[in-house]
Amino acid sequence: MNNLMWAALDSHVIAKRNVIKIRRVPEVLMFVLVSPIMFVLLFAYVFGDSIDIPGGSYREFLIGGIFAQTVIFGATFTGAGLADDMQKGIIDRFRSLPMSRSAVLVGRTASDVIYNVLSLIIMAITGLIVGWRIHNGFIDAALAFALLLAFAYAFSWVMAYVGLIVPSVEVINNASFVVIFPLTFVANTFVPAENLPGALQTFAEWNPVSSLTQAVRELFGNIPPNTPEPTVWPLQNPILYTIIWIIVIIAIFAPLSVNRYRKPR
């Protein structure tokens, strides 16, 4: 068998192990499922009624942003899972085995997609309950969910790299907030990007989280009819721009992480 086949098989073995762990530690799963509900309810009721979007509902506008933010938070599990394995010495055992050097990371990022699938399902249901609707039909909605998952997958490679360089699980939780909060808040997730001042506005307009959110809103049909057209290219072509980011992130962070894992210190 060639190396690529072995890499796929090894990754499958690792992913299977991670799935067993997800099933056996229901506490983590609970958190994964409860926090999206909390986010949707919190934003829908705390902010949803206090901000007016002309011609539309802020609550509907919000949901796309919450989806984007939550799947990005989901990527933290990849980093935390890896840091935990490092701390417990399992990674050392894996590294001493004649297995593929990329399998631990490929298997981990793959199995973590499950978290995001589950949290998207939960969020969608919660969203529907509080009044969010899909207006553009099945195919567009499926595309929106696929885009969210693909972006989350790419982002989990970023967190995988972070997980490999930090010394412990506690650090990763703090480290990821430093990355994730600015990314998800300096964006159009909760307020329209045009409302932000100066440099923040530029950042928000080119932030891939904004384009992801914009893409999802367009695909779900959650943009109020008389909203002004975006003036910057990323938000005019949000799907394309987001896909470019997905490719670029994976192209950079997958080799970077595998290299970091492979290299004896």
Added chain:
Amino acid sequence: MSTIEATGLVKHYGEVKALDGLDLNVPEGTILGLLGPNGAGKTTAVNILTTLIMPTAGTATVAGADVVKSPGKVRKRIGLSGQFAAVDETLTGFENLDMIGRLYHLGRQTARVRARELLDRFDLADAGDRPVKTYSGGMRRRLDLAGAIVAEPPILFLDEPTTGLDPRSRTEVWQVIRDLVAKGTTVLLTTQYLEEADQLADDIVVIDHGLEIAHGTADELKAMIGGERIEMTVTSPAEVPRAREIVAQYAAGELQADERSRKVVAPISGGASMFRQILSAIDDAGIGVFDIGLRRPTLDDVFLTLTGHSAESEPAAETEEVRA
């Protein structure tokens, strides 16, 4: 032919010299015991030889393959059981071994059969389908050992396989290691216990601060450091000089006396009958004894004899090792 051969291994972590020029040589089918206190560089040596870390300088081959240039070849021939049992707590014993077998590329069916077989052999069959977090320390360690031999590698690295185990579990693990070697496996074993090295190893290398300070068979080392020790605690510090004087007449090597701890320790030869003689001499002199006994030499005795200082661990070096 040596299956493990290391020359001039050096590993520096900034200021800390974890290894400072270590040579090792393990002929096929033998056990080498790497004996030293915490922070002596034992784990660092194992990590280099198992391709987990790179040496700062020096070369090493395992099963004929260079650990730096062809780590992939090395990994196919080795099994590693670490200081901290590297098994997955949430998986069952079976799932752990099955996973490792798959990752050694044994194939689905073979991995399963092998996992069951090992659970049987390591007396874990009943616990095999329970998550490892329900296991005792000794069971975990046995599972970890089983993990190291899933693919029946010709060379095994066992990093402090019994540290932290109770005496009964320790004896169990020893038996497992003996059985493995009886089948021709080459083993590099690190330990802090002289007794363990004595029980298991054909050849012992004593290291301190990343350097070899003694090397020989268990018997050769014992000749160097003397055999059993008589250890006594007298009732008052004032008695120490007199006790010392009496014991010195019978001691087979350098004697230590400490007034603060009221202890007198000396190597003796002649076992129980010599012990009795000393006991009656002490008794005749009317020295009050709080506690007296005959014991085997410990790592501390080895270090005292060889280096003149006791086997103190160095916390700084140890943390580096753990992190690596």
